[in-house]
């Protein structure tokens with residue numbers, strides 16, 4: 001195994017050499033989307049110069065090449081998450097679509113009046129709103145697991161919420177706003193003991209830690225290509241075969257059918273039953289290169305590097321007087337959210353931007369979580385494989401500058 005050298009990694013990401021507002025770019029908004037390595041960028045150009053064609057349709061050569069390349073991604077995703085079958089991997093346009101698909105289709109098949117769905121206080125809006133919609137349609141009830149001040153799930157409260165009315169538990173693996181890593185294995189085992197299925201939102205986990213869907217015994221796992229160094233517009237839904245077979249299709253159209261007559265239509269086999277219409281072919285094909293990229297470095301190495309930076313950032317931030325970190329869970333990954341006393345997070349973000357430092361400010365699509373803390377939002381720095389201690393130093397210098405100017 002080659003020793004991890006962050007400077008070599010940085011050479012793979014052309015955008016990291018550009019400047020912003022006359023300063024070298026310090027990109028710490030990886031929770032929103034990651035930058036792309038040259039391998040992925042080159043694959044996109046290669047697709048449009050050599051392969052461009054529709055998939056699963058033509059007999060002609062290019063269509064076959066594009067179809068094969070598209071299916072290579074599915075083939076690589078299988079061992080990446082250790083799925084039992086390739087056909088348990090449905091390609092969508094992102095985490096949001098994957099969750100909407102499960103909420104809609106699982107809801108139609110299995111939810112009835114009085115059934116309960118459990119989510120948590122720290123969910124992203126995309127793991128709240130689809131469940132609210134399906135609850136309204138089916139007369140089901142949404143229950144929310146509370147958190148403690150550190151931003152950890154109240155597992156005692158979770159246990160007491162589970163009952164034979166619970167049909168689905170939808171929970172994030174890593175919180176995009178706090179960085180909390182949730183005990184998903186325990187959550188899944190408890191849910192299964194009550195007869196409920198579990199969806200894990202891995203949008204902030206898949207690029208930071210190894211995931212094995214069979215070891216977890218998770219029913220549904222969802223994530224986005226663009227947060228794992230891949231293109232925008234491609235997402236993943238892993239679902240156990242038994243659920244994907246039992247649920248109705250999400251959308252109707254081309255590709256998802258076996259035979260159409262005006263009297264009756266039969267549906268295609270898995271996973272195509274859930275892939276109506278022309279997919280994002282370019283993104284689907286090029287995601288394979290992002291998976292290769294992650295695997296060449298290794299998620300263990302990535303996690304170790306990112307964790308060192310997270311600890312360094314946390315320690316340095318806490319040296320700044322009047323700075324408060326939101327989210328102090330024992331198990332954290334790659335995200336540090338904070339507030340400066342008496343200063344609006346947006347104003348800190350603007351000053352950081354002037355210095356070339358990209359962070360996210362605001363509620364991070366987690367308004368109920370911000371309400372839980374009684375804050376309007378936070379400043380969030382989120383770390384990826386190519387970040388360095390120099391990046392963190394630039395963040396700290398910027399926050400100190402903001403503190404001096406704004407207070």
Ligand code: PMP
Nearest residue numbers: 094095096124126176203204224
């Ligand atoms: N869940 C979490 C935890 C996220 O961080 C995000 C992206 N911010 C999403 C879901 C939604 O992902 P996408 O916008 O790619 O659909």
